[in-house]
Amino acid sequence: xxxxxxxxxLSLAMxxxxxxxxxxxxxxxxxxxxxxxxxxxxxxQHDQGxxxxxxxxxxxxETVYVEKVAEGPDAERAIERLARKGAGLIFTTxxxxxxxxxxxxxxxxxxxxxxATGYKQSKNVATYNARFYEGRYIIGQIAAKMSKSGTAGxxxxxxxxxxxxxxxxxxLGAQTxxxxxxxxxxxxxxxxxxxxxxxxxxxxxxxGADIITQHTDSTAPLQIAADKGAMGFGQASNMIKFAxxxxxxxxxxxxxxxxxxxxxxxLDGTWTSSNTWDGLTQGTVEMxxxxxxxxxxxxxAKKTQAMITSGKLHPFTGPLYKQDGxxxxxxxxxxxxGTLSGMxxxxxxxxxxxPK
Amino acid sequence: MGAFEAVILTIITASTPLLLAAIGxxxxxxxxxxxxxxxxxxxxxAVCGFAAAYTSQSAMxxxxxxxxxxxxxxxxxxxxxxxxxxxxVATGLSLTLLGLGLSGLIGEAFTGLPGIxxxxxxxxxxxxxPFIGPILFGHDILVYASLAITAGAAYVLFRTRLGLIITxxxxxxxxxxxxxxxxxxxxYGCIAFGGGCSGLAGAYLSLAYTxxxxxxxxxxxxxxxxxxxxxxxxxxxxxxxxxxxxxxVWIMGLYVQALGVAIPAQLLSSLPYLVTIVxxxxxxGNKTLTKVNTPxxxxxxxxxxx
Numbered sequence: 239x240x241x242x243x244x245x246x247x248l249s250l251a252m253x254x255x256x257x258x259x260x261x262x263x264x265x266x267x268x269x270x271x272x273x274x275x276x277x278x279x280x281x282x283q284h285d286q287g288x289x290x291x292x293x294x295x296x297x298x299x300e301t302v303y304v305e306k307v308a309e310g311p312d313a314e315r316a317i318e319r320l321a322r323k324g325a326g327l328i329f330t331t332x333x334x335x336x337x338x339x340x341x342x343x344x345x346x347x348x349x350x351x352x353x354a355t356g357y358k359q360s361k362n363v364a365t366y367n368a369r370f371y372e373g374r375y376i377i378g379q380i381a382a383k384m385s386k387s388g389t390a391g392x393x394x395x396x397x398x399x400x401x402x403x404x405x406x407x408x409x410l411g412a413q414t415x416x417x418x419x420x421x422x423x424x425x426x427x428x429x430x431x432x433x434x435x436x437x438x439x440x441x442x443x444x445x446g447a448d449i450i451t452q453h454t455d456s457t458a459p460l461q462i463a464a465d466k467g468a469m470g471f472g473q474a475s476n477m478i479k480f481a482x483x484x485x486x487x488x489x490x491x492x493x494x495x496x497x498x499x500x501x502x503x504x505l506d507g508t509w510t511s512s513n514t515w516d517g518l519t520q521g522t523v524e525m526x527x528x529x530x531x532x533x534x535x536x537x538x539a540k541k542t543q544a545m546i547t548s549g550k551l552h553p554f555t556g557p558l559y560k561q562d563g564x565x566x567x568x569x570x571x572x573x574x575x576g577t578l579s580g581m582x583x584x585x586x587x588x589x590x591x592x593p594k
Numbered sequence: 595m596g597a598f599e600a601v602i603l604t605i606i607t608a609s610t611p612l613l614l615a616a617i618g619x620x621x622x623x624x625x626x627x628x629x630x631x632x633x634x635x636x637x638x639x640a641v642c643g644f645a646a647a648y649t650s651q652s653a654m655x656x657x658x659x660x661x662x663x664x665x666x667x668x669x670x671x672x673x674x675x676x677x678x679x680x681x682x683v684a685t686g687l688s689l690t691l692l693g694l695g696l697s698g699l700i701g702e703a704f705t706g707l708p709g710i711x712x713x714x715x716x717x718x719x720x721x722x723x724p725f726i727g728p729i730l731f732g733h734d735i736l737v738y739a740s741l742a743i744t745a746g747a748a749y750v751l752f753r754t755r756l757g758l759i760i761t762x763x764x765x766x767x768x769x770x771x772x773x774x775x776x777x778x779x780x781x782y783g784c785i786a787f788g789g790g791c792s793g794l795a796g797a798y799l800s801l802a803y804t805x806x807x808x809x810x811x812x813x814x815x816x817x818x819x820x821x822x823x824x825x826x827x828x829x830x831x832x833x834x835x836x837x838x839x840x841x842x843v844w845i846m847g848l849y850v851q852a853l854g855v856a857i858p859a860q861l862l863s864s865l866p867y868l869v870t871i872v873x874x875x876x877x878x879g880n881k882t883l884t885k886v887n888t889p890x891x892x893x894x895x896x897x898x899x900x
Contacts, residue, residue: 276702306698306809391852422852425860433804441848445853590851590853590856593860
């Protein structure tokens, strides 16, 4: 009897040992999403990045994700659960996960964390973001070319630098085509409220805007534009199927190259905490096909895209003036990333006040 | 299309779901029942409306499904509060939580799909009249339904025997019972009516307002509707005014912002709530009027054997 128990114990131990060995070989990667994968916007694109990791590394990695995690204390629990389950690398993909990520990272010093759009790093927390403003410069140019009324409507979420620089970049692009281009901005104080976004789009179109763009996440404004005979741009992902006749292009977040790069770094043992801000050049920002526009406008957009990608053109190049006419950047100078990421003023040419 | 015309059309769209949900809740509360589950019934109406419309490719079937979903949710509430005598406040709150969760589950498969838009009624000649045409005759059926239901509810409550019975049940259920009216059955009916209206409000959101399904897309409109009922001191005409006042202030806020007027955006987005609260305070200042119309038995359970 003793012998039998002993052999069972031995075989069990062997099974566990084998299990542990294969688990150690496999890197477990966790993802925390703020929305549902099916939002066809922000979280959807992060999940595309996860799938790219699986495709690139196959058996060497195992990925898990938790979707619809509310920003706040719930996030901390969700992140900790992933860390405890043996994840070696965890991506937390919303601004509001910043503090929870840092807290959990302190308790799990061996686990590596990647936080999207944040600005606080630590030894095992890296941050990453994308230069969406590069895309907004291009769509600004397209808007100025395509608009008959010379007025575009912009649905904005919150007056944070990320959003403000997008608005500025858009109007700077538009001004290269039409120096008197008008931009009407409505702040809806929400990232995602289709009803409000739709109302704002209707009001903007009612006031003469025939191009609608947005820095909010739902497809509602684009659908309203299509419905009312205006044109618009998608946000975060290609939204062409929601407005086949009205989407001009879309600024697409492509996290896959960065995600694959970071996973490779962990596998190679070269991962260090860093702050990455990639754009068109690295392929983190992509433009959806230029549709519903004449060939010359598409050609112009492609040219601008190529110039930004190759580094020949920076949307924020001097001379730049603030709304009140004061000099913001001297002629020929390119704005540094620090100034850019703290932007809290409108450039000249935008009517209306920036909420503080 | 003129700017003024566009604003009016947008106000009508923004006000319709509020009016639908509020008029339903008004009738429920008139019978002495406080159903705090409006938000939950509304969101279930939205998801079931979208799911049915998408599956069948018919917006009208979607409207029917939204109605049924709202009635179904409210009957659950009625069974718990009227038959099993649970607390109305707690049950109503749970109904909201249940609706928000369950709609997310049902809607999982329908997230991010292009929607079916409820078409506007196109009345020959009338819809083509400039200005008046689009404003009076260019809407979908639910806009007209919301107005018809409000008028109908006012008529039934104040001009018919049924209305008197509902008011009696809400005012003093023991007396109504003594007179031989079936209090529970009347309340079941009023709760179901309220649920149906909330369901229609939800269907309006996912089929007309923004034709798609998005989790939590009712975003608090059910609560606004509940507040409107109190603001109106349980009078249908005032619910109509309240819903349109709220919608108008909200849209005007956006309008003013787009014009570039220097009023902080945060203040403008809170203005509809502020205006509604101020109106509520002014109206409840008239004590007699409030007393006359407040259903005295609101929120109280009724056991016939007592």
